[in-house]
Amino acid sequence: MRxxxxxxxxxxxxxxxxxxxxxxxxxxxxxxxxxxxVAASGMPAKYAAAVIGIVAVMAGTFGAGESLxxxxxxxxxxxxxxxxxxxxxxxxxxxxxxxxLDLLQLLPxxxxxxxxHPVPLIWVLAATLAVFATLVTANCIGIFIANFTSSPADxxxxxxxxxxxxxxxxGFFRNQNPTGILETIRGFIPFAYANDALxxxxxxxxxxxxxxxxxxxxIICAALAFAVCLTAPRLLSxxx
Amino acid sequence: MRPTTVPYGERYNSRYMKPDPVYTRxxxxxxxxxxxxxxxxxxxxxxxxxxxxGEVYGLMGPNGSGKSTLLRVLSTAIAPDSGTFCVGGTDGLxxxxxxRARMGLMVDRPTHYGDLTGMANAYxxxxxxxxxxxxxxxxxxxxxxxxDLTEYADDKVKTYxxxxxxxxxxxxxxxxxxxVLLLDEPSLGLDYTSQLAYQRRIRDLSDxxxxxxxxxxxxxxxxxxxxxxxxxHRGKLLAEGTPEELISSVEGVRRIVATLRNPVEYGPIAEVxxxxxIVPEGRDLVFHCDERPGIVADVVAGIVRTSGxxxxxxxxxxxxxxxxxxxxxxxxxDEV
Numbered sequence: 199m200r201x202x203x204x205x206x207x208x209x210x211x212x213x214x215x216x217x218x219x220x221x222x223x224x225x226x227x228x229x230x231x232x233x234x235x236v237a238a239s240g241m242p243a244k245y246a247a248a249v250i251g252i253v254a255v256m257a258g259t260f261g262a263g264e265s266l267x268x269x270x271x272x273x274x275x276x277x278x279x280x281x282x283x284x285x286x287x288x289x290x291x292x293x294x295x296x297x298x299l300d301l302l303q304l305l306p307x308x309x310x311x312x313x314x315h316p317v318p319l320i321w322v323l324a325a326t327l328a329v330f331a332t333l334v335t336a337n338c339i340g341i342f343i344a345n346f347t348s349s350p351a352d353x354x355x356x357x358x359x360x361x362x363x364x365x366x367x368x369g370f371f372r373n374q375n376p377t378g379i380l381e382t383i384r385g386f387i388p389f390a391y392a393n394d395a396l397x398x399x400x401x402x403x404x405x406x407x408x409x410x411x412x413x414x415x416x417i418i419c420a421a422l423a424f425a426v427c428l429t430a431p432r433l434l435s436x437x438x
Numbered sequence: 439m440r441p442t443t444v445p446y447g448e449r450y451n452s453r454y455m456k457p458d459p460v461y462t463r464x465x466x467x468x469x470x471x472x473x474x475x476x477x478x479x480x481x482x483x484x485x486x487x488x489x490x491x492g493e494v495y496g497l498m499g500p501n502g503s504g505k506s507t508l509l510r511v512l513s514t515a516i517a518p519d520s521g522t523f524c525v526g527g528t529d530g531l532x533x534x535x536x537x538r539a540r541m542g543l544m545v546d547r548p549t550h551y552g553d554l555t556g557m558a559n560a561y562x563x564x565x566x567x568x569x570x571x572x573x574x575x576x577x578x579x580x581x582x583x584x585x586d587l588t589e590y591a592d593d594k595v596k597t598y599x600x601x602x603x604x605x606x607x608x609x610x611x612x613x614x615x616x617x618v619l620l621l622d623e624p625s626l627g628l629d630y631t632s633q634l635a636y637q638r639r640i641r642d643l644s645d646x647x648x649x650x651x652x653x654x655x656x657x658x659x660x661x662x663x664x665x666x667x668x669x670x671h672r673g674k675l676l677a678e679g680t681p682e683e684l685i686s687s688v689e690g691v692r693r694i695v696a697t698l699r700n701p702v703e704y705g706p707i708a709e710v711x712x713x714x715x716i717v718p719e720g721r722d723l724v725f726h727c728d729e730r731p732g733i734v735a736d737v738v739a740g741i742v743r744t745s746g747x748x749x750x751x752x753x754x755x756x757x758x759x760x761x762x763x764x765x766x767x768x769x770x771x772d773e774v
Binding site: 206276280 | 535558568575594
């Protein structure tokens, strides 16, 4: 597999990811720089879990949203959209490769967390998958936002408006034990499952089981990915 | 409006196009295409044109005339408000992906992935158009060599000059062997050698049956390269024909080109009887004049009166720019 001659959209993104070495170094280091001190500090579990969740949400949303907005403004994405490639496939590849690359950035920090806070393997798997689901969801939000934004500053504004309520409902900081409609809504937000899994990793028990964490976010992410791919014709259309 | 019937016979640029059954059908055909931008009300309306296989069709018009809008519609980038178009008989509205596969496209502002190499960019597009790995490698290698980019093939595109980016965009448009080429200002920014190479390539492709729609305001380029040309003005197709036919419609017009050492006030010269327009082209002033006895002397006298120091003066035959001036009363390029 050659990335210096990309023959697919996702390979092009991988090639770009590794082509900017200084940026790559920063991308790989900043999750470690934020998460490892938190994990090693003895901070209360709910806050330590929240920090990792926030890092994942921000990395996913701003990564996809900003890079897409820049590519759209450059006109390069509109040019790619004029090839015979399916626009739905392009958007799916944008989503998938960004989520995987984001996970790659977070993985070293997560592995250090698991070393510092050993838990049964099932919880390691559940937490890792839940973080990945968070990244997929965040990237879906970033791609959705890119349908309406014309600059990276717009991405920040729109993302804040969408993410704040989701973070609140997920119980990262407040609303830890929601009831009624909030509890129901929480069940549909993948961030909440990541939060619960990470709380467990840090030693705080929750009512969510590993099976729920493995199954529900996967189904929700699949639905979100499908929905965001439907925006492809609009997203890839030429901006005036 | 000056509609013309176009015979596919003797070419204006002296190349001979043999009568061929293939010319009986269009490679690219647009019918009554209309696309107006809601914000400005500008765009194109009721544009119909047809480009035969092997034909090079020039599209000329000033900025804002609708050339790029028409190319956007025909490249499937934007949908028309009404009208239809076909590429090789395939409906451009219903079968977008098939139409895209048949076309090579060079937009007016070429964009690339700056952090990828030139070859990586070209390879990505070649594969996106469905080329097989070995074929893509071979064709791209030949094209990079042809356009003198081999030395820079493995450099990141962000280090490329504007001209090199344009050449890369041409390579991306040509690599997959399209049936129809849509080129928006392809030679703008190319050095002289690259312009010749590009024109030679277009002629070769045309001989091989590729239809080319070329949007350009480079009069020399359109006259030398195109079998037919058309003018767009305020979104409407004004006239169509071979360059020779179009130019023959402006008998009675003189084109006086004066190279000046110093800039002058144009106003008084525009008052000279018979001067229709004055258009600056670099250090030259181009006067579009009625043909009458003494017009050259009057123009020279006008320049001298405004303290203009003439370095060179020539009286040329009319060109497509003069045709546009006659048709619209406006200049094709920036006017004084």
